[in-house]
Amino acid sequence: MAYSRGNSHSDILSGFGQGLPLDQEDLVDENTILVQRTLRSGQSIRYNGNVVVLGDVNPGAEISAAGNVIVMGALRGVVHAGAGGDEKAVVLAFKLQPTQLRISNHITRPPDNETPDADHPEMARIRDGVVTIEVFQTGLNDRAGVGK
Amino acid sequence: MGEVFVITSGKGGVGKTTTTANIGTGLASAGKKVVLVDADIGLRNLDVVLGLENRIVFDIVDVTSGNCRLRQALIKDKRLEGLHLLPAAQTKDKTAVSPDQMRTLCTELKKEFDYVVIDCPAGIEQGFRNAIAGADKAIVVTTPEVSAVRDADRIIGLLEAAELRDPKLIINRIRPKMVRQGDMMSIEDIIDILAVDLIGVIPEDEMIVITTNRGEPVVLDQHSRSGQAYRNINRRILGEEVPMMSMEEDGFFKKLRKIIGLN
Numbered sequence A: 001m002a003y004s005r006g007n008s009h010s011d012i013l014s015g016f017g018q019g020l021p022l023d024q025e026d027l028v029d030e031n032t033i034l035v036q037r038t039l040r041s042g043q044s045i046r047y048n049g050n051v052v053v054l055g056d057v058n059p060g061a062e063i064s065a066a067g068n069v070i071v072m073g074a075l076r077g078v079v080h081a082g083a084g085g086d087e088k089a090v091v092l093a094f095k096l097q098p099t100q101l102r103i104s105n106h107i108t109r110p111p112d113n114e115t116p117d118a119d120h121p122e123m124a125r126i127r128d129g130v131v132t133i134e135v136f137q138t139g140l141n142d143r144a145g146v147g148k
Numbered sequence B: 001m002g003e004v005f006v007i008t009s010g011k012g013g014v015g016k017t018t019t020t021a022n023i024g025t026g027l028a029s030a031g032k033k034v035v036l037v038d039a040d041i042g043l044r045n046l047d048v049v050l051g052l053e054n055r056i057v058f059d060i061v062d063v064t065s066g067n068c069r070l071r072q073a074l075i076k077d078k079r080l081e082g083l084h085l086l087p088a089a090q091t092k093d094k095t096a097v098s099p100d101q102m103r104t105l106c107t108e109l110k111k112e113f114d115y116v117v118i119d120c121p122a123g124i125e126q127g128f129r130n131a132i133a134g135a136d137k138a139i140v141v142t143t144p145e146v147s148a149v150r151d152a153d154r155i156i157g158l159l160e161a162a163e164l165r166d167p168k169l170i171i172n173r174i175r176p177k178m179v180r181q182g183d184m185m186s187i188e189d190i191i192d193i194l195a196v197d198l199i200g201v202i203p204e205d206e207m208i209v210i211t212t213n214r215g216e217p218v219v220l221d222q223h224s225r226s227g228q229a230y231r232n233i234n235r236r237i238l239g240e241e242v243p244m245m246s247m248e249e250d251g252f253f254k255k256l257r258k259i260i261g262l263n
Helices: A006-014 B016-029 B060-064 B099-112 B126-133 B146-161 B176-180 B187-194 B206-214 B225-237 B252-259
Strands: A032-035 A044-047 A050-053 A062-065 A069-075 A078-081 A091-096 A100-103 A106-108 A122-127 A130-135 B003-008 B034-038 B083-086 B115-119 B137-142 B168-174 B197-203
Touching: A032 A044, A044 A050, A050 A062, A062 A069, A069 A078, A100 A122, A106 A130, B003 B016, B003 B099, B003 B126, B016 B034, B016 B083, B016 B115, B016 B137, B016 B168, B016 B225, B034 B099, B060 B099, B099 B115, B099 B126, B126 B146, B137 B146, B137 B187, B146 B187, B168 B187, B187 B197, B197 B225, B206 B225
Parallel strands: A032 A050, A044 A062, A050 A069, A062 A078, A069 A091, A078 A100, B003 B115, B003 B137, B034 B083, B034 B115, B137 B168, B168 B197
Antiparallel strands: A091 A122, A100 A106, A122 A130
């Protein structure tokens, strides 16, 4: 049930371009809401589309989105991307430390013994049927960012 | 058929959740089948104290509203085979569950478990009403402070009105040195006011803070005094006669003897 972080890291760092290229056009579409605050314990967002948070998501807070979830801050609560069954949905955060991370019908949690101190943006998505965490990379030729 | 205990106090911060976690863990390590129910909807903590927060998928509100089956919401403890947790919902409030639903839930749980231990929220409003609805017995937690004892007295009255007679008392966070100096209410002072049976006294202990933050109940720690106190309470719940722990702190020579292994 625990997701792996270390492996996918080295995958990405050693074999650049080996992973599926992330089509950034897919990340953003019309149906997106912007949450301009920090979500605290007990607060929840449910949305039938993408969710972008300008703030943190604290432990005890919940985001459930039919599409992708992007947190411009620390993600420490429970997050569910692709809640309607979209296996392509991703979760992206500046600090990805969720209590529990769900994509589509996959439910994962961080390994019990590991307290990673993510100091760079990371992205979670389903690859080969498992949720993997990787360093968020905008691509070598195009560093324009997500919302171009 | 199991027994349903509710751990309550009236006042907040006296150690209901810590006590629930330690009684549940202790009974499970004695080989009993135990389920802990967090009735503090909206301010759940029991999952954190047990280190099970990241395993929650369904909660008590999902069960009572029929979103999932009871079995799906029960979380198995990561250390003890017989210990289970039914977590509270965090994004709802106390009105999401009714006393009738709690009674039905407790009846269901009693069929499968030897002990059902309910962590009651602070206060005397609906959360409290829900928590006590399905209980057979009550354990009241207080600290040696006038305000906590006053609230415990009010709670005992409300429990009696709800036909929960003879609650047991736990006095938490007692500091023997302050009691000796006359700066803190003594066990006798508290019993004098509340007039209920004492089932245990827990000394103030830094290990509580450490173990709570780590998500490992102190009852599993063989060296701490508070862990010993909780183990004694569990043995009393299981029907053993256990003398009250001496509140004297270990003196220098006793400590020395412990260190060199002459216990």
